[in-house]
Structure formats: C-alpha cells, structure tokens
Amino acid sequence: MMDFLKSFLGIAAELTILFIIISFVISLLQGYIPYEKIERELTGSNKFSASIIAIVFAFITPFCSCSTIPVVVNMLKNRIPFSITMVFLFASPVLDPTILTIMGVVMGWKVTVLYTLITSMFSILIGYTLDKLGFERYVKNVVMKGYEQSNEKFNWKYAVGETLSLMKSVYPYLLIGALIGAAIHGLVPTHFITEWFGQDNWWLIPIAAIVGIPLYIRLSSMIPISQILIAKGMALGPVMALMISSAGASLPEVVLLKSIFRKQLVIAFILSVITMSTVSGFIFFLV
Known part of the structure; x- marks a missing residue:
C-alpha cells in the first residue's frame, strides 16, 4: 500500500507541476493568436x-474531442472548405499543446515528435x-451555439483564470491516469505485461485501437x-x-457528431479514427 501511495504521489506531483506551468504559458500566448487571419487563410x-494552418489551428486551440x-x-x-474542417476535426483532440509537452517530458521527445x-x-x-x-453531402444544416472567439488580449490575471478553468476540466483526468498508473505499477507484475502485451503481440494494436473509442480515456489520462x-x-x-483512438473519438463525441452529421459520415469518422490509430500503432511497433 505504501508503494502504491508513494508511486501515485510521485506521478501526480510531477504531472501537476508540468500542467500548471505549461497551461499558464499557453494561456498567455493564446491571447496573441490572430484568429481572424487564420480563418482567412x-x-x-x-x-x-x-x-x-488547420493543423496549427488545431494545435493552438486545446480542445478535447x-x-x-x-x-x-x-x-x-x-x-471553411469541408476537407480543411475535417482536418481540424481529426487533429484538434489529439494535438493538445499542454498534453504534448507533458508527453515529451514523460515519454520522451522522440516519441512525441513522431506522434x-x-x-x-x-x-x-x-x-x-x-x-x-463526397462525404460533404452528409453534413446536416445545423447551427450550434456556445462557441465564441475572444478578441481580448490575455493578461496575467486572465491567464491565471484560464489555467484554473483548464485544471477543473482536464486536471482530474490527469489524476485518474496517475491513480491507474500507480495501481498498475504496484499491483500488476512486470512479467505479466511483458508476456501478454510485449513486443511480439502485434495483434494487440487493432484491438487497442477499437477498445480505445468506447473507453473514453482522455489523452491527459493516458500519459x-x-x-x-x-x-x-x-x-x-x-x-x-489506444492513446490515439481514445483521444480522437469517444462515445459522447459520436453522439454530438450525430447531431451535425448523417450516419454515413459518423460511421466514416469512427472507421477513420480506428484506421489512424491502427496504422499509427504499427508504425510505432516497427520503429
């Protein structure tokens, strides 16, 4: 029990420090992003x-799925052209700048850059x-409220508020991930993971890609x-x-997508995330 508690506190402390510093800096910088210019581009x-530019926009707007x-x-x-909108849709939840920076520190920059x-x-x-x-024809004519771009430049006070807001929405998932990680570290034998989930078990990759979607494990928890x-x-x-599929799609997101896309495009979206996750997994497997 002491090993579990020590492991959890160690992981949680490291992630907490990284999260607060990185999210605060990013909150400051976001106030100087020319959103109108990006939209024109x-x-x-x-x-x-x-x-x-859609990829960059996805990176500088840290949203979950x-x-x-x-x-x-x-x-x-x-x-905005359908193709560009779809690029943003797939990239936004998997390219969170705060989580990517934490990934670089925790898992290594080589893995993060390749990811x-x-x-x-x-x-x-x-x-x-x-x-x-031609999947653009499966987009419904829907107007959704609740999103507004702020034109106000961020200041220190505003950045603190944004950091606290981000902590409320994301930080609990980091702690959940730390808790699960500590449990795995203390309770699951190393030889069990090596034997069943080790280097030669390539068949785990498509299974992990499929399982990740209904699990709804956020990227912040997966680190x-x-x-x-x-x-x-x-x-x-x-x-x-598992990381890419759980971040790229989730059951709540699929429900929301059903309100703006017809079922053909929703199915195509899910299959695309599974494909992206599976092929990406094999690339990491080979590398």
Whole structure:
C-alpha cells in the first residue's frame, strides 16, 4: 500500500507541476493568436497551405474531442472548405499543446515528435479522402451555439483564470491516469505485461485501437498510464494505438457528431479514427 501511495504521489506531483506551468504559458500566448487571419487563410485557394494552418489551428486551440464540435460547426457556418474542417476535426483532440509537452517530458521527445507527425499526416490524409469521396453531402444544416472567439488580449490575471478553468476540466483526468498508473505499477507484475502485451503481440494494436473509442480515456489520462505500461514492458505500438483512438473519438463525441452529421459520415469518422490509430500503432511497433 505504501508503494502504491508513494508511486501515485510521485506521478501526480510531477504531472501537476508540468500542467500548471505549461497551461499558464499557453494561456498567455493564446491571447496573441490572430484568429481572424487564420480563418482567412483556411478559406484560401492553396489547399496544402490551408491544411498546415488547420493543423496549427488545431494545435493552438486545446480542445478535447467533445468541445471540438462547436468549433467545427462554426467553421462550416463560415464556409471553411469541408476537407480543411475535417482536418481540424481529426487533429484538434489529439494535438493538445499542454498534453504534448507533458508527453515529451514523460515519454520522451522522440516519441512525441513522431506522434505529432503521424497524427498530423493522417488528419490531412483522412480529411481530403472524405472530401474526395463526397462525404460533404452528409453534413446536416445545423447551427450550434456556445462557441465564441475572444478578441481580448490575455493578461496575467486572465491567464491565471484560464489555467484554473483548464485544471477543473482536464486536471482530474490527469489524476485518474496517475491513480491507474500507480495501481498498475504496484499491483500488476512486470512479467505479466511483458508476456501478454510485449513486443511480439502485434495483434494487440487493432484491438487497442477499437477498445480505445468506447473507453473514453482522455489523452491527459493516458500519459501517466502509458508511462507505466511502457516501463513495465508493454510494446509501444498498442499503447499509442489506444492513446490515439481514445483521444480522437469517444462515445459522447459520436453522439454530438450525430447531431451535425448523417450516419454515413459518423460511421466514416469512427472507421477513420480506428484506421489512424491502427496504422499509427504499427508504425510505432516497427520503429
């Protein structure tokens, strides 16, 4: 019990310090992002440039999978091209700057950079594939309220408020992840994870990609869990597949998507997230 408590406090303390510092700095910087200019660039004729900007926009707007939906509706309402909107939809929940920075510190920058490149590439590829296949016709004519872009420059006081707000919505998941990670560290034998979830069990990757969606494990919770699993010998491939699928889609998000997309596009979205997670898992497995 003491080992479990010590492990939990150690993981929680490290994540808490990182989370507060990083989220505060990002909150300060977000006030100086030219959102109107970004929106103009997203509607530009250069599709490749617009795709890169959509990825950057996804990175600088840290939303979970559910809170991404109102932004997507706003983009469609402002006639942002369907392909670019889909790029943002897939990239936004998996490219949270706070969590990516924590991932870099906890899991290593090589893993984080590769994760960022893979998820960005697949977001662009899936966005344009859905557009080419004509899935835009499955978008409902819906107006969703609840999202407004602030034009106010952030100051220190505002950044503190944003940090506290972010802690209320995200920090509990970090603690849950730390709790589960500490339990795995103290209660699950290393040889069990190595034997059943180790390097040669490639079949775990598609299973992890499928399981991740209904589990609704947020990316913030997966970081400490992944750290312990990898340290105990679990292969990186299934860990990353589970991480990407759980962050990229969730049951609450699917319900919200059903209100703005027809079932054909919702099914395509789920299959796309599973595909992205599975292929990404195999890339990490091979690397």
